[in-house]
Amino acid sequence: MTDTAPSEKTEDIEIRLLLEALYTRYHYDFRNYAMASIKRRLKQGREQLGFPTFSAMQESLLHDPAMLGRLLRYLTVQVSEMFRDPSYFKAIRDKVVPHLRTYPSLKVWIAGCSRGEELYSLVILFREEGLEDRTLFYATDISQDALQAAEAGIFTMDRIPLFTENHRKSGGKSSLSDYYQAAYGRVSFDKSLRRNVVFSDHSLVTDAVFGEMNLISCRNVLIYFDRALQDRALGLFKESLARKGFLGLGAKESLRFSNQGGAFTDFVREEKIYQRRAD
Template identity: 75%
Template structure:
């Protein structure tokens, strides 16, 4: 089958996904989408993308399987420790001035970044005044985040990241081991709201003091990146802070005038008057 036919079938598959279930991947970076869909076709045993589309349209249970391939679930606790050290040393002092806080972890995946924030805020004495919103478009990932169970062979790396981020306790204080995994304490979820939310199609849902959306927009095309930045602008309180991934930037965006560098080296920005 030629690439041109593949491309037509992929466009139709993504259109079917949007029309049937309102998940919009049509503006994601196409090279990445094609790669993931080809992997799905091969591993799931479909001869064509059209066959995948037919299954998707007529079998609702297939949706989560497709989302598992289309969304990237790669994270770790305190990933990029310098980012979390900057949160601890430069963002936390500003957040202490608020009587209550709303923090949004956008694209929370399976929860590693969420728990990193909750642990950091607990160590800094801000957990009790904070509501954490953890959102993703993949319900299976959200369910995994809500369980808070991670493979033991990952814990050594998590622990080192926590130490490098300036951790004030031992990561082992927050989990127990059982059934071959590390089970993070349910108290870490007491102030967390898990929710399905799409940066592509959904709107603002609260006013935030901090939004962390890291390594999500690298999979969007330029127009969709611009939409997401506009959504973050509208979601942030004046003076609120936005954290992006190390390979991401908002300087291309038509909304860039609404932000000033806060910690340039760690892609932390502050909302200001445009």
């Protein structure tokens, strides 16, 4: 009797073809990531999305644009931390905020907001610095699931000690517990933190510029892109920023090799915070 289930070797071929299709169609490059990790994540996605094979997932990816967001939910890490890399937020507070105070109104874009950790970090920081009321925050992500989670503002209680310590190290001027209510092993961040927030589906791969921003924070997103797509995303940020606006990237990201690098100056180099040139 012949076993009709795909062999391990066949599945590995299917996965490589799926990753190649993802790169060729959308320019997200996971081809050189550790196979064991990628395979584990894709198996989870295949089972939960109801596909019989990785080849079926590939067909859907090529013909259904909505599949990209679903697939990236499994391939990218959707869990961050509030005030992740506290020194970054300390630099925003100490170095960037004094410049932002000079504007009567502000727009801040959190690109790739995931489940909202960075969004709430920035809103709390702006509230503590007296800038929240004059600021409109745009929280965007390619994943509808992530946006819904961000808008809910609910996190498990076991994550709060780390959030609290990060907030303290970032120069927090209050207690993080002032901003949430706890019950049944979960915390719910106060609805008032979302009063100036616009949640929106936006893809750095395919969508265009919107608004004129004073600060764009896009951290740990570009590491998943190839060079061409990094340049495209950075071009969007350049066009979206007001003159002398600020761009914050992740610790492992840089403008050094980008075609867009000439449009920016280093503002806080060690924290990957850049400023749009005035010319």
